Amino acid sequence: MNFTASNDRTTKIITIALTALFVGIIAFEFFTFSDEAKIGAFVSTAILVVTYGAAYIYHPINYTLTDQDLIIHRPVSDVRYPRDTFELVERIPKENLKFTIRTFGVGGLWGYYGKFYNSVYGKMTWYLTRRDQLVLIKTTDKKTILLSPDDIDSFLTALRSAEPALG
Numbered sequence: 001m002n003f004t005a006s007n008d009r010t011t012k013i014i015t016i017a018l019t020a021l022f023v024g025i026i027a028f029e030f031f032t033f034s035d036e037a038k039i040g041a042f043v044s045t046a047i048l049v050v051t052y053g054a055a056y057i058y059h060p061i062n063y064t065l066t067d068q069d070l071i072i073h074r075p076v077s078d079v080r081y082p083r084d085t086f087e088l089v090e091r092i093p094k095e096n097l098k099f100t101i102r103t104f105g106v107g108g109l110w111g112y113y114g115k116f117y118n119s120v121y122g123k124m125t126w127y128l129t130r131r132d133q134l135v136l137i138k139t140t141d142k143k144t145i146l147l148s149p150d151d152i153d154s155f156l157t158a159l160r161s162a163e164p165a166l167g
Contacts, residue, residue, distance in 0.1 A: 001158050003063045003149040007111065008130035014108030022048045052109075059110035060127040063149055065158050070137070072127045072147070079127070081137070081145065088138040089159050091152060094131055096120050116146075135159075 007015070026048060029041035057076035064071040065083070072079040097118060105114015105126060112128040121136065121144050128134070128148040135152060137145040137159075149155035 001065045003065070003151060003155050003158075005060055005062050005129040005148055006150050008132060010131070011108055011111055011129060015110055018109050019052075022052055055106050055109045058113065059106070060113055060129055060147075063127075063147060063155070065155075070159070081139065081143075083159075085139040085141060086137055086159070087140050088136070089156065090136050091156060092134045092136045092146075094134065097131070097134070100124075 026041070026045050029044060030038070033041045058074055061073045061075065064073065068083060070081045070083055070086075072081075097120075100116050100118040103115045103117050103123075105116060106112065112131060113126050116124045116126050118124070124144040124146055126146045128146055130148045133148050133150070133152045135147045135149065135155060137147070139145070147155075
C-alpha cells in the first residue's frame, strides 16, 4: 500500500529560496569574477551543486507498506525497515519536537531528513516532508523513526493491521 508524502509550505519556501540563492551566487560569481578568479567560481559552483544534488537524491518521496517491510522511497535508493521489528507506532504532536537538534541531516531543503536528537525521544532518524503530521516508530533494535504521510490515519491503520499489539 502506497502513501504519499507532500511537502508543507515551509519546505516549499525553503527549497525555492535556496534554489534561487544558489543560482544567484553562481551567476554572480561567473559574471563578476575576473578571469584569474574564475577558479573560485568553479570551486564554489561545484560545492553548491554537490550540496543541492545530495539534498535532492536523499529526500523522502513517499512510503510503501508491504506485509514484511516499511519502504521509504527516495530518488537514489529506498530505505527498508522490517515491520516485525516495530515495537511502538504512534502519532506524536509537533510540540514534542521543540528543541530538537539536527546532528546530521537536512532541515527544509526538499524536506526534513537525516539524524536528529531531542530529550523526549533521544536519537531519531527523520524521513519527513512536513512537520505537522508525524508518525513515530520505535523498533526492537532501539531505532526511532519519524515519518510524515499525508493520510496519517490510513497509514497508522495499515501499520497496525499487521500487528494489533502495536500502540
